[in-house]
Amino acid sequence: MKKPVLICLALLLVFSTLLVSCSERTAPAGTVTEDPQNSGEAAGDTTASETLGVPDDLKFSDSTFNILCTAWMDNGINPFAYAEDSALVMDDAIYRRNAKVEDTYGVTLTTTDFFKNSSSGASYLTKNRASGDSEYDGALMGVFDTSALAYQGYFLDLQEAPYVTLKNSWWDQNATADTSIYGQTFYTTGDISYADKEYTFGVIFNKTIHEEKKLEDVYKLAREGKWTLEVLSEMTKTVSEDLDGDDKLTSNDKYGMIVWDAMLTAMINASGNTIAAIKDDQLALTLNNEQTVAVVERFVSLCQDQSVINFQHMDSAKKWPEMFESNQSLFLLEYLKALPLFRDGDLEYGILPMPKLTEDQDRYYCGLAGYQATMYAIPADCADEEKSGAITEALAYYSKEIVTPAYYEKTLKGKNVQDPDSAETLLPTTRRRSLPPPTTRRP
Numbered sequence: 001m002k003k004p005v006l007i008c009l010a011l012l013l014v015f016s017t018l019l020v021s022c023s024e025r026t027a028p029a030g031t032v033t034e035d036p037q038n039s040g041e042a043a044g045d046t047t048a049s050e051t052l053g054v055p056d057d058l059k060f061s062d063s064t065f066n067i068l069c070t071a072w073m074d075n076g077i078n079p080f081a082y083a084e085d086s087a088l089v090m091d092d093a094i095y096r097r098n099a100k101v102e103d104t105y106g107v108t109l110t111t112t113d114f115f116k117n118s119s120s121g122a123s124y125l126t127k128n129r130a131s132g133d134s135e136y137d138g139a140l141m142g143v144f145d146t147s148a149l150a151y152q153g154y155f156l157d158l159q160e161a162p163y164v165t166l167k168n169s170w171w172d173q174n175a176t177a178d179t180s181i182y183g184q185t186f187y188t189t190g191d192i193s194y195a196d197k198e199y200t201f202g203v204i205f206n207k208t209i210h211e212e213k214k215l216e217d218v219y220k221l222a223r224e225g226k227w228t229l230e231v232l233s234e235m236t237k238t239v240s241e242d243l244d245g246d247d248k249l250t251s252n253d254k255y256g257m258i259v260w261d262a263m264l265t266a267m268i269n270a271s272g273n274t275i276a277a278i279k280d281d282q283l284a285l286t287l288n289n290e291q292t293v294a295v296v297e298r299f300v301s302l303c304q305d306q307s308v309i310n311f312q313h314m315d316s317a318k319k320w321p322e323m324f325e326s327n328q329s330l331f332l333l334e335y336l337k338a339l340p341l342f343r344d345g346d347l348e349y350g351i352l353p354m355p356k357l358t359e360d361q362d363r364y365y366c367g368l369a370g371y372q373a374t375m376y377a378i379p380a381d382c383a384d385e386e387k388s389g390a391i392t393e394a395l396a397y398y399s400k401e402i403v404t405p406a407y408y409e410k411t412l413k414g415k416n417v418q419d420p421d422s423a424e425t426l427l428p429t430t431r432r433r434s435l436p437p438p439t440t441r442r443p
Contacts, residue, residue: 052397054163054390059106065137065391068379070114070121072142073372077195077337079140079403080111080395089414093406097398107391112136121145125154125379134383138376138392140193146375150186155377157184162389164378170400179375182281187377191400192392194407198337199369201266202425203232203355207348209330213238219421222352225359229267229295232257232331232355233302239330240307249306251318256307257331258320262369266333267299268292269367270354295357335369339416351422 069078080098082091098109112135114124122145128135141149149155158164159180166176171190179188189196205218215235221227236256244252265275273292276285302308309329311320321341324332332338333354342349353364382388413423 050168052394053165054105054394054397056104058390060384060387060391062106062108063384063387064110065107065387066110066112066135068114068124068136068139068141069111069374070124070139070141070145071195071372071374072121072144074115076113076115076372076374077193077198078111078113078115079193079195079399080109081113089406089410090403093403097395097402100398100402101391101394105391105394107387109391122149125149128379129154129381134379134381136379137382137384137388138395139379140195140374140376141187143370143373143375146187146377150377154380155186156380156382156385156388157186158188158378159183159185161378161392162386163393164389165393168397170396175375178278181278187375189375190396191404192376192396193374193399194403195374196368197407199335199372201263201269201333201335201354201367201369203352204324204332204334204338204342205350205352206324206327206330206332207350208327209239210350213330218352219350222364222425225356225361227352227355227364228359229270229298229302229355229357233298236302236331237305237307240305243328249309251309251311251314251323251328253328255309255323255329256305257302257309257333258324258329259303259308259310259333260312260320261310262371263333264296264299264303266354266367266369268295270365271295271357272361272363272365291357335372336412336416337372339412343416348418350419351417351425353425 067080069076069080071077080094082094082098086092101107102109112124114121121141125136125139125141126149139155146155158166165171166185166188167173170192171188175190176185176188179185210218213235215238216231218227218235221231239254239256240249241254242249243254244250246252249255268275268287271291271294273287273289273295275287276283278284303310309323311323318326318328320332321338323329325342325345325347327347336351339351354366356364376392378385378388378392417423
């Protein structure tokens, strides 16, 4: 492998977030949507022409199917585990999905979680191989780990894995396209996991402050394709107030927007740009263009305004969730996993896609948090490739039928979302990513 390619890969792994499009089920004016049958993300909408290619009479003699689950965060998401005797919709959906796969194919699903101190998640697969064990049948790992391990040959090519058919809608077609190189795909995502959906970025706004400032209808702007970085900036700058009267702005005061460091890359993604991409089976840096320069200049300038506070660099008097719930900020740039923090309080909030750079941008794009997100792979040293491929495909298929609808329709719309306008933002017909791609020597 040539050194420039490795350098590009290193830069990508350090700086990139993932990219998805925020096209709604009812697409706002000024956006372009793709055929939802090709998206791999339309909740519970398995097309009539698609069938699960794993035969029901395929049995694996009451064996276990163990999935390694790691992440770069202590509070990582295990989409295969559920709480016993829980009344929660997601626990019930995961239980039913697991039971369907277990009963049909004669396996017992288990997971091995390493979420504490799991920034070295890759070490669990390397130790497993070094010991000669075949402990893991599948793996859901942080994207930076999957990139590094794919290059070192730790994963099967999913294009060749028995029974796995990545063209089916329960796999994310754009994720597969963005991570494939030389016709090989070592990891991807789709309905098999809802973790990527939890870590999608959006703009959460405080309805009370929005009404106080008599600002323009942001939902209308979004539907008309006019929700832009300039509009976000103008609205943000209307709010800056020294609440405690100490003549300095701290976490005790009021702001137009709360941000954190990763939002610069997320805003680059929002313009439809990425840090790097595979072109002609080569990894190429793609951020050196006029759009990216414009985004960086405008967003950095906004973040230096007194109306914006970066919670990673502020005093410790208050944490950002307390600030936002206390009506101390008009906007909060965060991923959707933050929504439950505000679910049980009195805060009235709405959700918007990440803003476009300009109105003529083809659609809204919302980045995935690369540090938190995870991808699915099959270890190359799994004990039984046929079992790993078959159960992986079945899990993805039944996740689309059972788990994904529960996540969108019940968890998001039923609990975390306060109005139908926000629900439009959260129910995409297409999702387009630019993931950290693997590198491999040409066959």
